Amino acid sequence: MHSKLPDEVRRIAVVRALHLGDLLTAVPGLRALRETWPRAEITLIGLPWAEDLVSRLPYLDQLLEFPGYPGISEVPYSSRRTQAFLEQAQDRRYDLSIQLHGDGSVSNFFTLELGARCAAGYFVPGRGEPLLDINLPYPPRYPEILRVLELMTSLGCQAQGMHYEFPVTQEERTEATGILTSAGWRVGRPIVGISPGARPPARRWPAERFAEVAKGLVLALGGLVVVTGVAAEQEMATYIADHIGGPCINVAGRTSLGVLAALIGKMSVLVTNDSGPAHLATAMGTPSVILFGGADPRRWAPLDQTRHVVMYAAADCSPCPHWECPCDHRCLTWIEPGDVVVASLNLLARLGEQPVLRGAFDRLERAG
CATH class of the missing domain: 3.40.50.2000 (Glycogen Phosphorylase B;)
Structure with missing residues (x-):
């Protein structure tokens, strides 16, 4: 395990407020995360549509709808809504927050404001100092599935296969x-x-x-x-x-x-x-x-x-x-x-x- 991680990880927030393909490429990383912390409550902070995927996968426990944030285009920004969301997130007392939304130029600020005991994600070298507790240089031409897995392995997770999953009934x-x-x-x-x-x-x-x-x-x-x-x-x-x-x-x-x-x-x-x-x-x-x-x-x-x-x-x-x-x-x-x-x-x-x-x-x- 990474030396900056808390001794006990009970609540994890994953930030990825993106669309279907983006979430499916993250499935191998989420699978590795669940294998490492099988009893943790893992929350996806994502777009409303993702409730469908969360309900199908055993690697996520719940969805919190991303409220919007300055510089992130997926949801229109409302300062009142975002502030209320961040206050509620801080009350949840996450042990670990993981930023999987882009290169981190903006989303690292949002991830930091969740108030987790430890925050991990990518950053772009040369665009300011790394903000989070665990920071990896963003690889712009790297396959997305491997990029997500690389961040998980930096936390101490082990890959459980590269395959995607979308269970159907x-x-x-x-x-x-x-x-x-x-x-x-x-x-x-x-x-x-x-x-x-x-x-x-x-x-x-x-x-x-x-x-x-x-x-x-x-x-x-x-x-x-x-x-x-x-x-x-x-x-x-x-x-x-x-x-x-x-x-x-x-x-x-x-x-x-x-x-x-x-x-x-x-x-x-x-x-x-x-x-x-x-x-x-x-x-x-x-x-x-x-x-x-x-x-x-x-x-x-x-x-x-x-x-x-x-x-x-x-x-x-x-x-x-x-x-x-x-x-x-x-x-x-x-x-x-x-x-x-x-x-x-x-x-x-x-x-x-x-x-x-x-x-x-x-x-x-x-x-x-």
């Missing part, structure tokens, strides 16, 4: 099967997943290219296309579904997160932007082809390059921090639909999915 699996069978799917037929959304527009491959990929994969594999997305992505998903010309179901905005995960778990392959569904595919063990634009694949791509293929054009301006592309989106438009179709089929071939692939390349060749 039998009810969710049954609902997912019902959605598929209502669209004409039968057991043994291929399911092609298409996930065209992403919160930042800079990470979205054009919808018409997703439609081309879906058409190519339906031609090669047969089966059913499932287009996923949140409610705000329904227009994009509807465009793709309308232009496939084959069996398709559009579930954008029509499922819970658990049912979406169950659907992804049944897919033969998922073609997706760098987004929450991409990380769900990793958690569910579903082969995926992930299209990277502005985000850095060195940080966010799955470590398992056997089941997951990264397509990245490496434009001279990427990776970039922009929410919307300020130029011509070349990092994504340089990726051609035909290459994505071939990458998907090659991935299935490499994984030995012979029943799914039988005749696929011949059908593509005949179609020209």
Whole structure:
């Protein structure tokens, strides 16, 4: 154990007020944390949606909704709300607070104000003095899953595997099967997943290219296309579904997160932007082809390059921090639909999915 840790750790606060993919990459670190302190109360300070994930994982006991803080954009800042939250947090008398929200430039201040007996996190060398009790230099190009684990191991935790987890219930699996069978799917037929959304527009491959990929994969594999997305992505998903010309179901905005995960778990392959569904595919063990634009694949791509293929054009301006592309989106438009179709089929071939692939390349060749 780290020499600065209290002798007894009974209450732990973890700060990570981020989104689905960010939380899934932290699961191996949270698993190591729970293994080290199995009887501690571990609280995630995060966004409201994370209640769903907290309820599924044995590594977290509860969620406290992040109240907002100056310089952190995920929640609008209200001084009254934040002050009330910090006073309540200090009353909880945390033994350990762990900052997993970004590089620490701002979030370390918030973590320090929780008043824990010991605070740990990353900092950026050259941007002021380290604030916390346990400080690690922030590695900007390091895979996120390893970055979180490195902080945990600095506390004395031991990794308990690198795999993600997103447990789904039998009810969710049954609902997912019902959605598929209502669209004409039968057991043994291929399911092609298409996930065209992403919160930042800079990470979205054009919808018409997703439609081309879906058409190519339906031609090669047969089966059913499932287009996923949140409610705000329904227009994009509807465009793709309308232009496939084959069996398709559009579930954008029509499922819970658990049912979406169950659907992804049944897919033969998922073609997706760098987004929450991409990380769900990793958690569910579903082969995926992930299209990277502005985000850095060195940080966010799955470590398992056997089941997951990264397509990245490496434009001279990427990776970039922009929410919307300020130029011509070349990092994504340089990726051609035909290459994505071939990458998907090659991935299935490499994984030995012979029943799914039988005749696929011949059908593509005949179609020209």
